[in-house]
Amino acid sequence: MTDTAVTLPPQQRFAQMAAFLRPSQWVPLLLVPCLGIIVFILFWQFSASRIETSLGQFPGPVQVWEQLQNLGAEHFRERDKEVAFYQRQEKRNAEKLSADPQAAVKLRNYTGKPTFIDQIFTSLVTVAAGFVLANMIAIPLGVLCGLSTGVYKAFNPIIQIFKPVSPLAWLPLVTMVVSATYSVEDPLFQKAFLNSAITVALCCLWPTLINTTVGVASIDKDLVNVSRVMALSPLVHVRKIVLPAAIPMIFTGLRLSLATGWMVLIAAEMLAQNPGLGKFVWDEFQNGSSNSLGRIMVAVLVIGVIGFMLDKMMLTLQKRVSWDKQAVLR
Amino acid sequence: MSIKYLDITGVGIEFDTNGKKYRALQNVNLKLDKGEFVSLIGHSGCGKSTVLNIVAGLHQATEGGVALEGKEVLDPGPDRAVVFQNHSLMPWLSVYDNVALAVDQVFRKTKSRAERRQWIEHNLQLVNMEHAMDKLPGEISGGMQQRVGIARCLAMEPKVLLLDEPFGALDALTRAQLQDSLMSIQTALGNTVIMITHDVDEAVLLSDRIVMMTNGPAATIGDILEVNLPRPRDRLELAEDADFVHLRQQVLEFLYAKHDKHESQAVQSVADSCAQLSAIPGPEKSVLSSSGTQAA
Numbered sequence: 001m002t003d004t005a006v007t008l009p010p011q012q013r014f015a016q017m018a019a020f021l022r023p024s025q026w027v028p029l030l031l032v033p034c035l036g037i038i039v040f041i042l043f044w045q046f047s048a049s050r051i052e053t054s055l056g057q058f059p060g061p062v063q064v065w066e067q068l069q070n071l072g073a074e075h076f077r078e079r080d081k082e083v084a085f086y087q088r089q090e091k092r093n094a095e096k097l098s099a100d101p102q103a104a105v106k107l108r109n110y111t112g113k114p115t116f117i118d119q120i121f122t123s124l125v126t127v128a129a130g131f132v133l134a135n136m137i138a139i140p141l142g143v144l145c146g147l148s149t150g151v152y153k154a155f156n157p158i159i160q161i162f163k164p165v166s167p168l169a170w171l172p173l174v175t176m177v178v179s180a181t182y183s184v185e186d187p188l189f190q191k192a193f194l195n196s197a198i199t200v201a202l203c204c205l206w207p208t209l210i211n212t213t214v215g216v217a218s219i220d221k222d223l224v225n226v227s228r229v230m231a232l233s234p235l236v237h238v239r240k241i242v243l244p245a246a247i248p249m250i251f252t253g254l255r256l257s258l259a260t261g262w263m264v265l266i267a268a269e270m271l272a273q274n275p276g277l278g279k280f281v282w283d284e285f286q287n288g289s290s291n292s293l294g295r296i297m298v299a300v301l302v303i304g305v306i307g308f309m310l311d312k313m314m315l316t317l318q319k320r321v322s323w324d325k326q327a328v329l330r
Numbered sequence: 331m332s333i334k335y336l337d338i339t340g341v342g343i344e345f346d347t348n349g350k351k352y353r354a355l356q357n358v359n360l361k362l363d364k365g366e367f368v369s370l371i372g373h374s375g376c377g378k379s380t381v382l383n384i385v386a387g388l389h390q391a392t393e394g395g396v397a398l399e400g401k402e403v404l405d406p407g408p409d410r411a412v413v414f415q416n417h418s419l420m421p422w423l424s425v426y427d428n429v430a431l432a433v434d435q436v437f438r439k440t441k442s443r444a445e446r447r448q449w450i451e452h453n454l455q456l457v458n459m460e461h462a463m464d465k466l467p468g469e470i471s472g473g474m475q476q477r478v479g480i481a482r483c484l485a486m487e488p489k490v491l492l493l494d495e496p497f498g499a500l501d502a503l504t505r506a507q508l509q510d511s512l513m514s515i516q517t518a519l520g521n522t523v524i525m526i527t528h529d530v531d532e533a534v535l536l537s538d539r540i541v542m543m544t545n546g547p548a549a550t551i552g553d554i555l556e557v558n559l560p561r562p563r564d565r566l567e568l569a570e571d572a573d574f575v576h577l578r579q580q581v582l583e584f585l586y587a588k589h590d591k592h593e594s595q596a597v598q599s600v601a602d603s604c605a606q607l608s609a610i611p612g613p614e615k616s617v618l619s620s621s622g623t624q625a626a
Contacts, residue, residue, distance in 0.1 A: 222418040225388055228406040230435045230486070240431060244422040323422030323466070 059294035064301070067294035075115040082110045116280060116295075120302065123276035126193060127265045127310075130200025131258055137201075138208035138257075139250060143242060145209070146216020159209060167203035167264050171272055174198045192274035199268045200261045207256035215249025216242055244323060251318040258314055262307050277303055334361040335522060336490055340394030341384055342548075343377075354380050356548040358394070360541060362490075365520040369533040371581060372543030372552075373589065378526045381543075382492050385524060386412050398489055408436045411483035415495045417475035419467040419482070426463040429453060429482045436486045453485040454478070456515055473504035480512065484519070493525040497532065505529075506565065509536060517562060530581045534574060535565060542584045552589060555580055 019025060041061050051058035059067070089108065096103045114122070145152040178194050189197075219242065227237050243250075269278025281299050284292045315329060322329070341358040344351055354377045362368055370378045383389040385396050387406035396403040398410065411432075419428045429450045437446055454460045457477040467475050476496060483491055496512075497505040513536055516523060527533050533540045537557050544552040557577055559568065568574040 220418070222414045222416065223420060225406075225412065225414065226418050226420075228388060229386060229408065229410070229412050230432050231405075231407050232431075232435055236435070240423075241420065244420070324468075 053293065055288055055293050056290045059297045063294040064297045067291060068298045070291070071116040071295065071298060075117040078112050078115050082112055085110045085112075114275060116299070119275065119277050119280045120306070122193075123265060123269065123278070124306070126196045126269075126274075126276055127200055127258075127262050129193070130197040130265070131204050131261050133197060134201040134204035134257065134261070135208050135254065138205050138253070139212055142209045142212025142250075142253075143216050143238060143246070145213040146219075146246070147238075147242065152213065152217075159206065163206040163210070167199045168267055168271060170202050171195070171199050171268055174202075175272060190275075192272070195272055196265060196268050196274045196276065200265050203264045204257035204261040207260065208250065208253035211249045211253030211256070212246060215246030215253075218249075219245040247322055248318075248324070248327065251314065251322070255311055255314045255318075258310055259307065262303075262310060266303055335364040335366075335399060336360075336362040336385070336524075337397040338381070338385065338394075339397070341381070341391045341396065342393045343380060343384065343389060344392045353548045354546055355384075355391075356550050358550055360551065360554075362522060362524070364522055367516060367521075367523045367525070367536055367538045369537040369540045370524065370526045370543060371528070371530070371533050371540055371585070372549070373545055373585065374528070376543045376546050377549040378543055379494055382412070382494050382524060382526055385490065386410050386492050388412075408432070408486040409489045410492055411486045411488035411490075412492045412494060413476070413479050413483050413496045415498050417467065417472070417479040419475055419478055421467050424464050424466055425454070425459060425470070425478050426450060428467070428478060429485050432482050433485050450485060453481045456484060457481045457511060471504075473500050473508060476500065476508060477511070480508075480515075484515070484521075489522065491521045491523045493523065495526050495528065498528060505532070510565070512536065513563065530578055530585070533581060534559075534577050535563060535568065540577075540581060542581065542589075544589055553584060555584075 045060045045062075048058045048060035093105045093107075096105060141155070145155055175195050178191055178198065182191060182194060223241055223245065227241050232240065265276065266278040266281070268274065269276035270282045271278075273279055273282070277299055281296050284295045284299070319329060338358055338360040342353070342356045344353045346352075358381055360368070360381075370381060372378050380389060384391050385403065387403050387410065390404075403410070419425075420431065423431060430446070433441075433446050433450050433453075437449065441449060451460060451463070454463060457480055459474060459477050459481060462470050462474060462478075467478070470478075476499075480496070493512075497508050500508065509532060515521070516536075525533075525536065534557060540555040540557060542552045542555065543549050555577065559571070559573060559577075
């Protein structure tokens, strides 16, 4: 039972936590994964020292660590510059106004180059927007497809045809359509952001849609009959029976779609030069300095770590909302 | 003929699986009085559950129909609550919430929030499950789950309580306990009950009448046995009671001597024609005491 920790009296709970802090508890747990990482780093170092490229030696762990620090430092330098810029602007304007209260004062935005860390946040916001947009369509549509064979049969051919299409094939179309239709004076979103988010949405759609459909369609027949006997209204039926029953499958779909969405986003940013981690990688590649490969390698690792954390986040969320606390989730 | 409480008339059903027609039931006639406890017994696959599902409104009869208090049954509804074989509680709702789901649906307009809460607790007390109100179905035993399933149905105050092999998945001791609980609840509340069972002892112990079904395809009612044992019934006393033993013997004879699953088609056709010409006494009727409810 997983809920023993909750039912234990506080003293025992504390004792349990204290026991976990003892090295004998966690050292064996961490030993094997650490060993794996150490072997990988050694192998990386060994092979990197043997690969000569036109941009210099392939970066080993040490160079990548240096570049990571550089990228962090660059970010804070850039932030300092931004703060200084606004301070200068304010001071200049104040002087102007004190000399002549009628003077026209100009406020300019700082236009510095986005740093690595800025690009990470841009990518995260974009993937979140695309993911949410896709699932706002996919979950309700999946529930409908699962509930009604008719709706399923109507949508199935379309789903089957569009599912295998790489969203990158959509990218030019999305770009053209967005620039043709989204022409507001003072746009809330940048066009590049919309392009990337819609492209991500186009690939996030399918795993959630298909898994939700299967989850809803495979609800225990007896539970559906119970609902019919109670004469539950369709809305209550969906809320109280369909959604809780389909939660495990919906989350399988959500996790798959977030993972593919993250992968596709990086590619889309590289291809379309939309701001984000993908653009960072491409810019560094075009830059071609001796540090470029190291900086790209930092980006590769960061992309991996973020992808891993996104999945962990979904898993934690799944554990929270899932009723079956005994289920083994991985 | 006066209008009976529950009236199943000439019910037959044909299933269409991939273009192949399968006739499961033919000419099923059964009439129930209010407060009567009727068991349906027969070999597996004979269509007992189908009869129950038609009464519940979960299946639509191909011909014939069911009327409850003179009104035709077309849809499933809470006035014909069903207890399914494997409890069918929502695993994500607590015991209390499972019953509340039904109570809130049925009494949303007629009972206040406090009254509903009381009514839920009352029904859980009836089945001795008030101690586990906050547990999830996965945390209680199979027998307890089925108790909650029964409480959920009782809480809907159904006109007819339909039990689809309610104790089939339980061990013998738990089953006996639940049978006793069901018997005392039914005596106290006077529910009208149709129960499907495989268990001959269970049928004789609980029922006012036992409806014995012939084997499918085109299954129908083979015979109906009146159980005139006085109530309250006690399983220990009845075990050696001559009437009880005799009734039990009659059901066994029907099931294993006349309608053994592996018997020849000849017997089947006799049973069919017997059902169709129900006014004429068939071969079974000369042996068993027929209640005559089959007469259309």
